[in-house]
Amino acid sequence: MSHFQYNIHHQDPATAARRGVFTTPHGRVQTPGFMPVGTQATVKGLTIDQVAATGAEMILGNTYHLALRPGHETVRRLGGLHGMTLWQGPILTDSGGFQIFSLEGIREVSEQQATFRSHIDGAIIQLTPEHSIEIQESLGSDVAMVLDHVVALPAEPDAVVDAMERSIRWAKRCLNAATRDDQARFAIVQGGLDAKLRAECATELSSLAFEGFAIGGLSVGEPPEEMYRITAATCPHLPTDKPRYLMGVGTPIDLLENIARGIDLFDCVMPTRNGRNAMAFTDRGQIKIRNAVHREDTRPLDPDCHCVACRHSRGYLRHLFIAKEMLGPILLSIHNLTYYQRIMAEARAAIELGRFSEYVAKKKKGWLSQPTTNAETRG
Template identity: 55%
Template sequence: MTAQISFEMQARDGLARTGVISTPRGEIRTPAFMPVGTAATVKAMMPESVRATGADILLGNTYHLMLRPGAERIDRLGGLHKFMNWDRPILTDSGGFQVMSLAGLRKLTEKGVTFKSHIDGSKHELTPERSMEIQKLLGSDIVMCFDECPALPATDKAVAESMRLSMRWAERSKEAFGDRPGHALFGIMQGGVTPELREESAEALKAIGFDGYAVGGLAVGEGQEAMFGVLDYAPGLLPEDKPRYLMGVGKPDDIVGAVKRGIDMMDCVLPSRSGRTGQVFTRCGVLNIKNARHQDDPRPLDEACTCPACRHYSRAYLHHVFRSQEIISSMLLTWHNLHYFQDIMAGMREAIAAGRFAEWEAGFHAGRAAGDIEPL
């Protein structure tokens, strides 16, 4: 067991990297995809099932957990790992993004943000110091700085002001985080789609010094082309020897494109949320289980997939339970999607280690371009 959190890069192929983040709660193989356990659960999944898909780490949401059931309560009950029965690493976000996207009537000042809960309208304040305190109460292994994330498109002036505020908050987050052996603090680069602002942000974060660095403020409506445009240079502005985390991404081709550009960690609600709405990710692209073409189809979702949904159930059955609004539908489709996302990560790790990333990527895109199997 390591007492500290460390990152070892084991191989690179072009800008793509593979390595291991070592934590007291276990190793995180990178590139890593983190399923999102918003309210201390990955919806429709048991923790052991999430682990069985290949996940090494989960993400928890500071904003949701502080409102319900409350960080102090989770602390009294033994911390988030014990509370949700997940004994491996957990990363918690800072709450900044959810305040932007969910909270009603938020008021932003130098000190922090006051907002009304989307659950019951109660008033709350989130500052860098309070965010660090909540994440400490939760007991997460990787803690994110408190930042402000403006929705794009926004003016250069607004993006610059927001980024500089986030950098001042990053400094306060680091101070409030203190010395916590076995726990890591990640800084978050902001700056929209403007290279000069991204560079200014990276320099400010490096001067403060963090255990890892996130590229924030993307996947907020700018589109894949603009996102890749930023990722063509942004990871290279961050330290080589620390993990790089792209927040809130994404679709399978977003993930592959990000790893190709030097990203080590990602998270997204997409596989679990899509599973609940009948959207299924496979090697042959995306299919919709509610479509009538599946109702008499005895074949699995994906012949090559080893998840329980594909091993034991037909498209016809999955179509039926989805249309009947049976809970098993969310369970099986979520499991399949998470399994597929982890398969992508394992495939990339293997390909980077073998120096075959370009070949693997070509095969990945060709498979998805081929489209779903022909209807019977």
């Protein structure tokens, strides 16, 4: 597929970290890279220009939510996601597979499809692999994810095997249903916390004509060390010349640990969700801006950050949250997204210099005094 290409420019000598470029019809994405989550065709609280100003090159939308409202045909008539949102860069759309996990109480899964009862009006929605691709083709994203079966962890071995094997069959159905040559398809590796199952799934999917590969079903309740173990066990079984995407991850530490194991792309709502809840990421750990200690603090959130939020004092930012002014969540969301993009840029530079391990050690020294809770939260 001439519209898509992945080139690796540097390989870190001490880890599996890769420095590359993913080329799409709407532009190039520098990797390792982080995609802000725009579940319902918006990164919550921010204009598209504000998102771009953080350094983001690719954003994410969601098949399930956009199919419910405004409806994928409406999105198509409004010019697809690019025309509707005015985002000029690449867009990736999730398939609805994550909702099989997150909306477990209002869905049923059969071999043919996932059936949901809408959380909006109770209507029945049937999502087959073929329909998921049809919706994503209407949305016009650059990358369409296959529909997969995500299970909560820990799970019974039989349930993990069943979901993995179904995910492989559904991936093949998605590939067969695709009609657009300007839209890449990414397969999703499942297999729970079983390294052998992950290797089996990755090997099977790698034999198919996908433009990229994702690792799904992690950051759903397992300890971070288990996630790292499975990522390390999976990446060697994926093609070296195609991008690798770890879905729904995660904290800054998670990003660097998984880059070291061979991951190229990430997404997570954590920067914006935590920002809306008055928490800022910095090199010196998390700052909970509502705390009274910041009431008359004239310092910026992060002296090394040049985002618009860091032009203000911590005292002013705290005031915005205490007064329930909408500007507070907007500014902290901008800061957190800018911080995540800065981590990615610094990681890319460290890989180019062959000093990625040193970079990770330096960052962790500042972060580990206030660790965050790991959770996949894509929407």
